[in-house]
Amino acid sequence: MDWLLAGLGNPGAEYARTRHNAGFWALQTFAEKTGASLRMESRWHCLAAVVQDSGQQLGMCMPQDFMNRSGGPVQAMAAFYKVPAARILVIHDELDLPPGTARLKWAGGHGGHNGLRDLNRALGTREYWRLRIGIGHPGHKDAVIHYVLGAPQAADQEAIDAAIDRSLAVLPDFLQGRSDAAQKTLHSD
Template identity: 65%
Template sequence: MDWLIAGLGNPGSDYTKTRHNAGFCFVQELALRQHASWRLEKAWKTELARIEVDGNDVLLLQPQDFMNRSGAPVQAAAAFYKIPPARILVVHDDLDLPVGVARFKWSGGHGGHNGLRDLDRALGTRDYWRLRIGIGHPGHRDRVVNYVLARPGAMEEREIHAAIDRSLGVLDDFLAGRQEAAMKTLHSE
């Protein structure tokens, strides 16, 4: 296995189209485009799909526990498939980016994101790739929980999906080791 791409979100129909599930949306769209099917791995509390992207064998993962417990499923799959943290791409919603903006990032802090906080703890490092999908900010920290757990309006939803689509458009370069080229293209849009 060459890469692990983990989309972060909350399981269950109540959360399906919420802002917090932008990571799930990314991996689901990637699996759909690759005609991959998901299977539940109960022992790791995750759904998995395997795809091939430009010669790279890629494991897609959707943790099936809540966002703040995303780390254990990612760590378990990475350990089993012997995928080092440097070959993990975590896709997540980001309050600090405007709606519809997507950015790759290597390493760094969790920025208050509970899924990343748990991943840092489970992996024992912050040195993994992130793909940040901008969902905007509600304006005040007291509104954050309700905001991320709500469904975006129709225009915001289109912009989030457009960011996901642009990100998928540079994924071949990213996975082939051309991260700088992928970042330059995505970050200039």
């Protein structure tokens, strides 16, 4: 397997439309575009698929544990397919970016994101790629939990969906090793 794409979110219908599930939304959209069918894989505890796209074999993982336990499923699937952390792209919501913004980032800290915190622990490294989908910030740290577990207003949802579409448009460049070109295109919006 050439790459493992991991979309972060919380499982269950009650969380499906919450901002914290932006990573799930992006991976589901990518699966639809590639014709992949995400199916429950109990050995990794994630919805998973393997597809050929952009001339490469790509794995997809949507952990079915809650956000703060995302690392185990991603690490398990990566270990099974012998995918090094440097070939993992984690797609997640980002409070520090406004809705409609998306950024590719190599490595770094968790920035308070519990999914990234658990991934860093499970993978034993912070050196993996991230696709950060902006959801905006509520303005005060005490409002963050309620905010990320709430649904975006229609205009914000449209902006997030557009950012996901722009992100997926640069994914072929990124997966072919042209991360600079992908970042330049994505970050110019």
